[in-house]
Amino acid sequence: MTDTPAVLADALVARLLRAGVGEVVVAPGSRNAPLAMALWAAAQAGAFRLHTRIDERTAGFLALGLTKSGSRAAVLTTSGTAVANLHPAVLEAVHAGVGLVVVSADRPARLRGTGAxxxxxxxxxxGPLVRSYDVASVAALEAVPAPWGAxxxxNLQLDAPLVPALPPHRAPCEFVVETPESGQIRMGREHTDLRQGPRTVVVAGDDSGPPARRLAEAAGWPLLAEPSSGSRTGENALRTYRLLLETALGDTIERVVVFGRPTLSRPVTLLLERADVEVLVVPGRGVWPxxxxxxxxxxxxxxxENGPDDPAWxxxxRTADRDLARRVDRLLASEPALTPYDVAAATHAALPAGGLLVVGASSPIRDLDLMLRPTTVGTRRKIVANRGLAGIDGTISTAIGAALGRRDSTRSLALMGDLTFLHDQTALVLGPEEPRPDLTIVVPNDDGGAIFxxxxxxxxxxxxxxxxLFGTPHGHDLASLCAAARVPHLRVTSRPELDQALASPNGGIEVVEAVVDRSGRRELDRRIRKLVI
Structure with a gap:
């Protein structure tokens, strides 16, 4: 039996609240109207913060960003291709282990397959990686198993009428937020004791968090932490590790302890594939092996052990890292024009304690990986990246969501390439009533795909x-695109100009375009690699 849309919509509101959802992203449509109106009424009563987007792909990545920064978000679409447009964000969430709630509106079962x-x-x-529930009644909705950690x-079946006779109204007292459901019930975890012996390094992939750093410091081992690992802090973290892995020092590694799933570096991948290296893995979230x-x-x-491992190791x-970092910095300082590495370094330098940085896939996060000096433990600089599938889609939306979701950030920045920016430019289309974060988006623009x-x-x-096929120059004027979306834009061509632009944010969403040259990128990277020989 199918309950009326109004009854089912009220039940959905209550169910989302019990699941700890505090942010709701709505993409407009006809079939999902009763759900959207019920969520609007709940938001008016203070139960949710509501966001509306006209592009479902943007809506999905906005919800992803909100959830990645600590909030719990649900995204609502109407039927048809609207649901399919959520797929990129859903796949990223699945592979990154992010608990996203997707709500889609559908016809009642009796109208399916009729050519409507x-x-x-x-x-x-x-697909099979996502739990999908066909919901026609309140009883079916309540039967969806909890907790919703993944x-x-x-998929809610909604029959006519799709609009109530009177606009929905709810008093604040009608919405009581219950204790959020945890992602998983964790029992006591057994420890695996590690001892002295093999020459060991700790590798920290995306969202590994402090445990990787704590182990490296307790054991006295080098820490090879990706920028978005949450582990690149303290005195054991290395800046130039991916270059050092290709040296004689890297050849002497005998054991690796891996947290999560590292995704950035071929040298790390080759290290984990070596037959002469023992690899111990602490599994991360998501559906990867x-x-x-x-x-x-x-x-x-x-x-x-009572003390750290061999301090000479x-x-x-540390000595090799300091020396190589100095050589890299000298080489880049001698470049006559602004480089993508300069942009990455300047962006991170502008991130204060307690700040948030969202980094796009492709070159920018790898540029940041080489330039990011480890920061002080406890300063709460959070770096977020979509590394589940590492696509360039939805990055602006993710950044907006992350900035809105981390309400206590001292500052929010995003770093992404020009193609990544263009891929998600509809994210800048926000209605006048939509929440807008203070977010500085830094775009190193080299007119194409430098990573290739x-x-x-x-x-x-x-x-x-x-x-x-690969360079794909676009020739687009980012200033005009920003003007069309009424987003402030500033174009810079040098490191002093970039530093000045980043030092004086204007508030709201703004774009700093840093013009860089793609033609010499392959040669520049060759000269950087030669520094380790």
């Missing part, structure tokens, strides 16, 4: 096809 407009099979539309898809072939999964590693890495010039297809042998 804007209909498709929405049950299981996101991505959950609620828990460990690479030949590795061993461990739980809650603890240092079993850590000292050798550093890969195999960027070799001189493929020069004839490179620009059309």
């Amino acid at each position: 407009n804007q209909t498709t099979d929405q049950i299981g539309i996101f 991505v959950v898809h609620l 828990v460990s690479p072939p030949g590795s061993r999964t461990i739980d809650a590693p603890a240092w079993a 850590l000292d050798a890495w 010039s550093m890969l195999e297809q960027g070799a001189p042998a493929h020069a004839a096809s490179f620009e059309r």
